[in-house]
Amino acid sequence: MTSPCSLFLKQLEGLTYHESLPLAPYTTFKIGGPADVVVFAHNEADVLQVLKAAYQTQTPLFVLGGGSNLLISDAGLRGCVLMLGGLLAEIKVDDSGQEILVGAGASFPKLTNTALKLGWKNALGFCGTPGHVGGAIKMNAGTRLGEIGEVVQEVYAATLDGLKVFQKHELQFSYRQTVFPAHTVITKTRLRCHDASHLHAAEFLKNAEELAKKRKATQPKLRSAGSMFKNPLPQFAGRLIEATGLKGTKVGDAEVSTTHANFIVNLKHATAQDVFALSQIVRQEVYKKFNILLEYEVKLVGSFINDKNEKL
Numbered sequence: 471m472t473s474p475c476s477l478f479l480k481q482l483e484g485l486t487y488h489e490s491l492p493l494a495p496y497t498t499f500k501i502g503g504p505a506d507v508v509v510f511a512h513n514e515a516d517v518l519q520v521l522k523a524a525y526q527t528q529t530p531l532f533v534l535g536g537g538s539n540l541l542i543s544d545a546g547l548r549g550c551v552l553m554l555g556g557l558l559a560e561i562k563v564d565d566s567g568q569e570i571l572v573g574a575g576a577s578f579p580k581l582t583n584t585a586l587k588l589g590w591k592n593a594l595g596f597c598g599t600p601g602h603v604g605g606a607i608k609m610n611a612g613t614r615l616g617e618i619g620e621v622v623q624e625v626y627a628a629t630l631d632g633l634k635v636f637q638k639h640e641l642q643f644s645y646r647q648t649v650f651p652a653h654t655v656i657t658k659t660r661l662r663c664h665d666a667s668h669l670h671a672a673e674f675l676k677n678a679e680e681l682a683k684k685r686k687a688t689q690p691k692l693r694s695a696g697s698m699f700k701n702p703l704p705q706f707a708g709r710l711i712e713a714t715g716l717k718g719t720k721v722g723d724a725e726v727s728t729t730h731a732n733f734i735v736n737l738k739h740a741t742a743q744d745v746f747a748l749s750q751i752v753r754q755e756v757y758k759k760f761n762i763l764l765e766y767e768v769k770l771v772g773s774f775i776n777d778k779n780e781k782l
């Protein structure tokens with residue numbers, strides 16, 4: 471049988487790729503079916519090649535970072551999933567210690583640790599957040615203490631017109647959101663901290679350890695994708711969900727965490743559909759009680775069945 475992506479595959483010469491690769495191992499939920507093709511890009515030229523091939527053959531393209539903010543459907547993804555590594559996972563600090571050039575495929579915790587050691591106060595805001603740098607930029611990852619967008623100076627990306635540099639103001643960083651044009655893959659970013667203090671680096675690391683301890687105590691240890699819903703500020707999604715009495719509610723092996731109500735956890739063998747169905751119950755119950763429709767923070771990728779048995 472010919473691959474649904476055979477035209478696309480022909481254009482992947484020189485690249486590393488796998489067909490029908492299960493995506494669950496690449497997500498923090500450990501849930502998700504196979505992608506038709508997974509390509510591993512090691513540098514910007516690889517990314518441009520994949521981007522152009524996908525566009526020319528009308529193959530859907532999805533960029534997977536650390537998979538820590540995703541619910542990938544049980545049927546998996548049609549088309550191509552792109553993962554970044556190699557030169558795109560490098561972290562380079564300049565001599566002043568005030569600038570970092572980092573690849574989108576680098577570990578976000580590793581970057582955070584580098585920034586904390588340099589005394590970057592802003593890094594306290596996003597310490598403890600998993601994933602890769604590209605995903606963190608796209609999601610403007612962070613907490614009430616700070617977000618990655620605060621230290622972004624410019625973002626390098628592969629586009630159909632070649633490599634492009636986006637200035638921070640073009641990307642409209644806001645609460646768990648940025649604006650990138652379609653067909654854009656983040657490849658690197660230049661970060662700058664204006665009040666880095668080497669003197670306070672040790673103190674920041676101590677603060678970071680305390681924050682990590684606090685996160686451990688207040689967040690579930692089970693597999694999840696972090697907060698399922700955005701906070702409908704000034705309200706907090708977790709408090710609204712808790713007030714509906716949904717903590718501990720289950721669908722299959724998916725559970726509204728008993729530790730933090732805004733986390734849905736995979737107890738062991740939850741399917742994506744279990745998690746989705748449970749998230750729909752949460753939204754309905756919160757809406758009934760508070761007239762607030764929670765917005766997903768976790769990205770739902772692929773197809774799901776809603777409570778009216780409709781395929782979404």
Ligand SMILES: Cc1cc2nc3c(=O)[nH]c(=O)nc-3n(C[C@H](O)[C@H](O)[C@H](O)COP(=O)(O)OP(=O)(O)OC[C@H]3O[C@@H](n4cnc5c(N)ncnc54)[C@H](O)[C@@H]3O)c2cc1C
Pocket residue numbers: 498532533534535536537538539540554574578598599600601602603604605606607608609610611612613646654655656657689694695696697769
């Ligand atoms: C235990 C736990 C705790 C968490 N705590 C926090 C927290 O405190 N604060 C917070 O903000 N988040 C938190 N999260 C969510 C998650 O870690 C962040 O959103 C993270 O930044 C996502 O990065 P990722 O690389 O895993 O992205 P993924 O989940 O892989 O992808 C997220 C989105 O980014 C896109 N993307 C990824 N890479 C690229 C790229 N190179 N170019 C273009 N698009 C790209 C994807 O296509 C997708 O749309 C938590 C998650 C977990 C599991």
